[in-house]
Amino acid sequence: MKDMPIVALMYDFDRTLSPRDMEEYAFIPGLGMSAAEFWSRCNETAIRYEMDGILAYMLMMLQLSEGKQLVTRGTLNAVGKHVELFPGVDSWFSRVNAYAKAKGLQAEHYSISSGIKEIIEGTSIADQFKKIYAASFCYNDNGVPFWPATAVNYTSKTQFIYRINKGVLDINEDKLLNEHMAEEDKRVPFSHMIYIGDGITDVPCMKLTKENGGHSIGIYHKDAEVAKRLLQYDRVDCIVPADYREGSEIERTVFQLIDEMAKKIEE
Numbered sequence: 001m002k003d004m005p006i007v008a009l010m011y012d013f014d015r016t017l018s019p020r021d022m023e024e025y026a027f028i029p030g031l032g033m034s035a036a037e038f039w040s041r042c043n044e045t046a047i048r049y050e051m052d053g054i055l056a057y058m059l060m061m062l063q064l065s066e067g068k069q070l071v072t073r074g075t076l077n078a079v080g081k082h083v084e085l086f087p088g089v090d091s092w093f094s095r096v097n098a099y100a101k102a103k104g105l106q107a108e109h110y111s112i113s114s115g116i117k118e119i120i121e122g123t124s125i126a127d128q129f130k131k132i133y134a135a136s137f138c139y140n141d142n143g144v145p146f147w148p149a150t151a152v153n154y155t156s157k158t159q160f161i162y163r164i165n166k167g168v169l170d171i172n173e174d175k176l177l178n179e180h181m182a183e184e185d186k187r188v189p190f191s192h193m194i195y196i197g198d199g200i201t202d203v204p205c206m207k208l209t210k211e212n213g214g215h216s217i218g219i220y221h222k223d224a225e226v227a228k229r230l231l232q233y234d235r236v237d238c239i240v241p242a243d244y245r246e247g248s249e250i251e252r253t254v255f256q257l258i259d260e261m262a263k264k265i266e267e
Helices: 035-049 053-063 073-080 090-104 158-166 199-212 225-232 251-264
Strands: 007-011 106-116 131-138 145-150 193-197 215-220 238-241
Touching: 007 035, 007 053, 007 158, 007 251, 035 238, 053 131, 053 145, 073 199, 090 106, 090 145, 090 251, 106 145, 106 158, 131 238, 145 193, 158 193, 193 251, 199 225, 215 225, 238 251
Parallel strands: 007 106, 007 193, 106 131, 193 215, 215 238
Antiparallel strands: 131 145
């Protein structure tokens, strides 16, 4: 039996699938700080040392936790259990999978986030992703982080779209990723990609996906001003509220895109 064509749905996480930054649900409160205080310290550190912003906040997570809370792979996974999701997200993936299958397509879901991978792995939806690309730590034998393993900022996010495109999903495999590959050999063509994000940090991924024949969707929660600018400057095909429930606008939009993909395959 021939494998079904794949449609790849790629998501930012914070403020796209969840209302707030994932660190704000349990990790930052454990420091005895407000979210504003924590992010201010991160920004100050980035400026002082001319650091990448993602590396700065990862450093602050470890330094500010000293004497206040234990940080291990396990405790970060536990933080993920506190992360809230937008309405309908818990059942979203199974609905998309079923609809795509009915149209002769196989849906795959990927998280491409500047948040912490170990926190995402602790959320209720972690097993819905084929791959989670996010910032992560190196751990010693006791599960204690001692160095960043991966830092994912708004521009480095784009490499993961190329990985999905070529089917080179292993983050350590760079040679094959950078080698020429004929279009017909690529696992997921750009035309079968949908990128879903909420803001300015998603622009490189939105632009890359859209300019190569894929689709980008802007998500907004309460305030739609940023999303409207994304639409105004042609970064996204459309903007929708952060409501993933059955019959929602994003469901209708994604299902329509799947219909269009299926129709083109039949032609």
